[in-house]
Amino acid sequence: MNRRMFMKASMAFSAVSGMTGLSTLFAQSAWADDGIADGTAVRFDFEVLKQKAASLAKQPWGGQPGPLPQTLADLTPQQYNAIQYDANHSLWNNIPDRELDVQFFHVGMGFKRRIRMFSVDAESRQAREIHFRPELFNYHDADVDTKQLQGKTDLGFAGFRAFKKPELARRDIVSFLGASYFRAVDETYQYGLSARGVAINTFGSHEEFPDFTAFWFETPKADDTTFTVYALLDGASVTGAYKFTIHCEEKRVVMEVENHLFARKDIEQLGIAPMTSMFSCGTNERRMCNTYHPQIHDSDRLAMWAGSGEWIARPLDNPQRLQFNAYQDENPRGFGLLQLDHNFENYQDVIGWYDKRPSLWVEPVGKWGKGSINLMEIPTTGETLDNIVCFWRPAAPVKAGSEFNFSYKLYWSQLPPVRSSLARVGATRTGIGGFPEGWAPGEHFPDTWCRRFAIDFIGGDLKAAAPKGIEPVITVSSGTFKQVEILYVEPLDGYRILFDWYPNSDSTAPVDMRLFLRTKEETLSETWLYQYFPPAPDQRKYTDDRQMTPA
Known part of the structure; x- marks a missing residue:
């Protein structure tokens, strides 16, 4: 949990869905002890869950969650954080020398949905519910009146988090909390x-925020570093059955995801494998960097590996107005929001530690057909709100009663699992243009306003190709570009491409830019995509605001 998750919860979770009809999924049988699972045993498998999700889609949505006990509804973020799960009651605490374990989040504050949790024996396929009880938690200084919680076995939980090697490290590596949000490290x-x-x-x-309303955990063996969890999704317009196979590797977390979605209503925009991030300012957008931090972002680019084989890098932006872009594709090979700059000096942040933030890469399994990778960028004044959303949108319309299923892998790691052999975009910078590189504007500013762009390309075979002649291929949707330069930058061991963009109208509509490098024989780099927002005509001037105090 961090400050951004709390603010996101307060906005999003009032719209999430209910638990309508979930109890009909289970038949009664004799009770038996199974660690903290205290419910009756019933048979469970993925096929049963898919049937339940399909049946649920034919029923009315249960609506928003009911009220919580007052002692939980009024919690402050600090009080909510003070509630800690008792590790002695963790899900797999009864497995000696285990590699993995799971603990649960308490409901309260903005986390109002009561989620049911079940433990599943992997061999017998018997599932038992884990009911809420106050003794599973330590309330510390949360100022919770536990008398109001006694006997509230239907209170459920808000989510869960998973640990690797819990005896050695008490830091969680996977977290599912709020609506259908989840994260990994x-x-x-x-x-x-x-x-x-x-x-x-x-x-x-x-916009709707469907909810994961129940989870089923397959009990792993002691030496397993992989666990499987199933989830039921329920919302106003859609239900779904999910299977997550989560690999807790040494340096990354990899999730295999299989979903089966059932539409309750016509859906205007269905987003598959969605991800949410934050971009406040970076090398290309300095407007909002009004603190001592050189950069502030969880991710710095959208990366795409198109079905055609083209590699694309699209720097993220914090625009002055809401922006939405759709990149058409067929059978995409991969896409993700990446954080590729891991140098602390470029952030200077000892709270957010943005130099340590992971990237998230989506690898489709099977053919996804026609659709588009959608990117929404929301204006933000700081780092406390996520303002970047990305997902795959199928081209096929989503009508009430229709069914969809998608399989994909999610890689949570510093670098994506696949890299092109081509030169990649290192950084994008913009600033004043209209003068020769190496010269400051000096006493006389350029007569004609323009904007300079500097794009660094690193890696690949650029140095070997240089004798053949490196050609920047630049296209812009409006205006013109001039003063194109190619500079070898020794500290980067790469090449910087410079060009100045000149407007040809008073329009402030965004300008789509595209650039890649080639020789006559071959493509040398991935494709750089950018969206520039020209200022209003009355702002297209250079003002020398430098001041010096006379001696």
Whole structure:
């Protein structure tokens, strides 16, 4: 949990869905002890869950969650954080020398949905519910009146988190908390961007936040570093059955995801494998960097490996107005929001530790067909709100009663699992243009306003290709570009491409820019995509605001 998750919870979780009809999934049988699982045993498998999700889609949505006991509804973030799960009651505490374990989050504050949890024996397929009881938690200084919670076995939980080697490290590596949000870490143990089970009408008339309303955990063996959890999704417009196979590797977390979605209503915009991140300012957008931090972001780019084989890097932005872009594709090979700058000096942040934030890469399994990778960028004045959303949108319309299923892998790691052999975009910078590189504007500013762009390309075979002649291929959707330069930058061991963009109208509409490097024989780099927002005509001037105090 961090400050951004709390603020996101207060906005999003009032819209999440209910638990309608879940109890009909289970038949009664004799009770038996199974660690902290105290419910009756019933048979469970993924096929049963898919049937339940399909049946649930034909029923009315249960609506928003009911009220919590007053002692939980009024919790402050500090009080909520003070509630800690008792590790002696962790899900797999009864397995000696285990590699993995799971603990649960308490409901309260903005986390109002009561989620049911079940323990599943992997061999017998018998599932038992884990009911809420106050003794599972330590309340410390949370100022919770536990008398109001006694006997509230239906209170459920808000989510769960998973630990690796719990005897040695008490830091969680996977967290599912709020709506269908979840996150994981890499070897730095630093959380960053979030994923979601599904996105509904993100850039539509009314965004929805379906909820994971129940989880089933297969009990692993002691030496397993992989565990499987199933989830039921329920929302106003969609239900779903999910299977997560979560590999807790040494330096990263890899999730295999299989979902089966059932539409209750027509859906204007269905988002598959959605992810949510934050970009306040970076090398290309300095407008909001009004603190001592050189950069502030969880992710610095959208990366795409198109079905055609093209590699694309699209730097993220903190725009002055809401922006939405759709990149058409067919059978994409991968995409993700990446954080590729891991140099502390470029952030100077000892609270957020943005240099340690992981990237998230989506690898589709099977053919996804036609659709588009959608990117929404929301203006923000700081780092406390996630303002970047990305997902795959299928081209096929989503009508009430229709069914969809998608399989994919999620890689939570510093670098994506696949890299092109081409030169990649290192950084993007912009600033004043209209003068020769190596010269300051000096006493006389340029007569004609323009904007300079500097794009660094590193890696690949650029140095070997240089004798053949490196050609920047630049296209812009409006205006013109001039003063193109190619500079070898020794500290980067790469090449910097410079060009100045000149407007040809008073329009402030965004300008789409595209650049890649080639020789006559071959493509040398991934493709740089950028969206520039020209200022209003009355702001297209250079003002010398430098001041000196006379001696």
